[in-house]
Amino acid sequence: MVTMRDVAREAGVSKATVSYVVSGSSLISEKTAAKVRAAMEKLGYSVNHTARALSTAKTNAIGVVTSFRNNGACFDLSAGAYLYGIAAAARRHGYDTMLLTGDDGVEAIRSAALSRRVDGVVVLDVLIGDARVGALKESGIPAVMLGSPADSQGVDVVDSNFEAAAVSLVERLYDHGHRSILFIGWPEAVYERKLNYAVRFRASLMEACAMRGLRVGAVYAHDATLGASEVIPRALRDCPSATAMVIHNDAAVVGAPQAFERTGIRVPADLSVVTVMPDQLGEGMQIPFDSVGIDVDAVASHTVDRLVERIGDPEMSARVELLDQPMHVRGSVRAAHED
Amino acid sequence: MVTMRDVAREAGVSKATVSYVVSGSSLISEKTAAKVRAAMEKLGYSVNHTARALSTAKTNAIGVVTSFRNNGACFDLSAGAYLYGIAAAARRHGYDTMLLTGDDGVEAIRSAALSRRVDGVVVLDVLIGDARVGALKESGIPAVMLGSPADSQGVDVVDSNFEAAAVSLVERLYDHGHRSILFIGWPEAVYERKLNYAVRFRASLMEACAMRGLRVGAVYAHDATLGASEVIPRALRDCPSATAMVIHNDAAVVGAPQAFERTGIRVPADLSVVTVMPDQLGEGMQIPFDSVGIDVDAVASHTVDRLVERIGDPEMSARVELLDQPMHVRGSVRAAHED
DNA sequence: CTGAAAGCGCTTACAG
DNA sequence: CTGAAAGCGCTTACAG
Structure with missing residues (x-):
């Protein structure tokens, strides 16, 4: 050498x-x-990167802490997109990206912080009451959560604005005269585990519906499958008054067209449908639904920007930034028939 | 500290x-x-991890080199699965995992090797004639390719046995009396770029068909979309003699059920269908087709085992290991009608 | 504008 | 069984 x-x-x-x-x-x-x-x-x-790191006390690497691979029994279609987005953004800032996986996120954070393996971390798969927030505070390692817990305790947060997404979807349906809607969510395990995006979206949706006097039936796609093909027809049968549907579940969105096809439901003639999902997935799959499309790269990039800023200035006051995502209109909503 | x-x-x-x-x-x-x-x-x-690394000249980290995020204009549904699988396996061996992304894989390899950022690398998205093989040899960094190029030049290779997968799928159809089949592949760009798995599977498929006197029509799902819903009906129209279909394209497999639904094609009554795809995707999506299911975790794990072995013994002679993947029978194949 | 020297936090023969 | 010391390859005040 x-x-x-x-x-x-x-x-x-x-x-x-x-x-x-x-x-x-x-x-x-x-x-x-x-x-x-x-x-x-x-x-x-x-x-020699290592020697430089020892001398400067900077690794020039960030860690990505991701604990739950299957966010509750579901193959995570967008996990790769977030990782790549983060890595690309990190690279732009001159940082390498380290995968900090493991069953125990708290342990991963502690050990990464103590052993000085990375200069900062991005935390993924954030829970509403996330034990890792405490570990973050305690260890003092620069960090930003890509996801919004109930109490971020002064840790930076960046995420899509799922609350606003729910509201704008409900508004869209309401404005088209829909008064009874069906919500297709993630598997129940995801809510039990309290994954932030699922809980936040659902809560905001329910709230928005309540405020407008909308009826909502909720159904969860067990196994997060394209079990859409089973769940959706059943849901419609159980809630015949529904004229519109909101789907928050990537796999179910992908499976939905088949389910509609099979049961002879025409969208939007028989049913209006709106969703929220990663942009890339929507495009790659040619999803035909009006959607709030999450720009994964933009969110990832913003997260890394914030982390780099935080690494540079540990005293900077913490922020919670929820990024509004655009609505893509694809023609899956139309006016409800007047009863 | x-x-x-x-x-x-x-x-x-x-x-x-x-x-x-x-x-x-x-x-x-x-x-x-x-x-x-x-x-x-x-x-x-x-x-302190850095100090130890400097002292021992071992980083205890492996790198994952992945250059092409969209393997030819297609949202890669299994990218995340491979990354997580590799990271988990690395962790079991006491290694961290570093994401070595960038447009130029050759550059990523050189720089990682020269700056001693990692002890070894796993190369993803391998091309048939992959320029990175040369960079690997030259840099002398321990490496294993997860994917099989035409000439591995003494670099270790681990991958699924796509050749055998194609043969067993063809055999299965042949044994059921099918004599004219349709192949739905990845977008043409994937073959032009010569991504190893696409080229290898197709070549083996064509060969297996030729040997048995099977007719094959090939169609490529442009945009790698669930454009399945457009491509599949057209393909069937163009090749009316086909009684069976082989799909190698994750997005198309996911979209296929809808396409069949829409065009009123019953599987397997009207058409037998077989595929090859990641296990997890098949399960998560409840794909109803007979498939060779790729055990991504097993492949990733084996790749890392091999890399760790290689790091431990640079002189060990190189191996090309293609792992046979099991066939999952789900009832999408039945005997062709005799003409 | 350039160099000698100390220091970053470990590991590892080598003495004892 | 334990310690003094050199060394890993850099960076960075500090002199000159």
């Missing part, structure tokens, strides 16, 4: 000088710098 | 002794060890 010493010797300067030209800092004469660069080139030198 | 020095002082021993009890190596008297452990406990000591 070629080190700074080798380069220094080759260029006839000191290690310090090499270090300065590598970091671009300090004012080294162009002449010396050229010599050093030539030597580096010749020897194929590359700075 | 509490260091070994602090612990040593607290316990009244030397740094070396602390180091030995931390690593469990050497024979420190139980009495001394207890004192040291008490001091560590009291002070909340945790070994």
Whole structure:
């Protein structure tokens, strides 16, 4: 392995000088710098990341803490998208991305913080009452949660505005005259576990419906399957007054078209349908529903921006930022028939 | 930050002794060890990962090189599964997992290798003629490709046996009397880019059909969409003699049930259907087709096992391991009508 | 503008 | 069984 010493010797300067030209800092004469660069080139030198990290007490890496792989028995279709989005954003800031998986997020955070493996962490799969918030505070490691717990205790939060998404979907249906709707949610286990996005969206939806005097029937797609094909027909049978449907469950959204096809339900002629889901999934799957589309890359990117800012300034006051996501109109809503 | 020095002082021993009890190596008297452990406990000591890495020249991290996020314009449904599988397996071996993304995989490999950021790498999204193979050889970094290029040049390879999968699917159809089949593949861009699994499966499929005198029509799901709903009906119209279908395209498999529903095609009464896809996706989506199910966790785990082995023994001779995947029979194949 | 030197927090022969 | 010491490859005041 070629080190700074080798380069220094080759260029006839000191290690310090090499270090300065590598970091671009300090004012080294162009002449010396050229010599050093030539030597580096010749020897194929590359700075040793670990040594630099030890010396500067900066790893230039961020960690992604993700504990629950199957958010309650469901194959997470968007997990990859968030990871890639975070990694890409980190790279733009000159950071590497470390996957901090493990059953126990609290343990993962503690150990990452104590062993100084990363400069900061992004926490995924946030729960409404998330034990990891405490671990974050305690360890003092710079962190931002991609997801909003009930009490963020002064930890930064970035997420999509699921509350607003629910309201705008309900409004859209209400404005089209719908007065009885059906909500297709995640598997019950997801709510029991209290995954923030599920709980927040549902609560906001119920609230928005209550305020407007809308009737809501709720059904949960067990197994998070395209069990849509079983659940949806049954739900409609049980709640015949419903003229519209709100789906918050990626797998169910994907499966819904088949379910409608099978049961002979025409959208929007027989039923108006709206959803909230990752943009990419909607496009990739050519989902034909009006949707609040989550721009996963934008959310991930914003999260990393915030984390980098936090790493730079530990004293900065904490923020909770919920990003509004745009509505994509695809023609799956139409006016309810007057009764 | 509490260091070994602090612990040593607290316990009244030397740094070396602390180091030995931390690593469990050497024979420190139980009495001394207890004192040291008490001091560590009291002070909340945790070994500094970076310092250890510099000292041992081992980072205890592996990198995952993944260049193409959208394997040719398609939202990759299984990307997350592979990442999580790899991270979990790495963790079992005591390794962290670093995401090495970037447009240029060659550059990512070089830089990771030169800067000693990781002890080894897993390469994803392997192409048939993959430029990264050269970079791997050159850099000498321990590596295993999760995917099989045409020439692995002495680099280890682990992947699902897509060749065998194609053969067994064809055999299954052939044995049921099918003589004309339709192949629904990935978007053309995937084949143009020569992603290994796509090319390998298709080649093996064509070969297996040719050997048995089967007719094959091939259609590619543009946009990798659930464009299945457009592509499949058209394909069947264009090739009316087909009595069976093979799908290799995750999005198309997910969309296929709807397409059949819409066009009134009953499976298997009117058409036999077989696929190959990740197990988890098949289960999560309740795909009703006979499938070769890829056990992503098993493949990821085996890949990491191999990498750890390779890190331990750089001289070990390279292997190409293609893991056979099981066939899940779900009742989507039946005997072709005799003509 | 450049170099000598200390220091980052560990590990690991080597003495004792 | 335990400790003194050198070394891992950088960075960074501090002199000059």
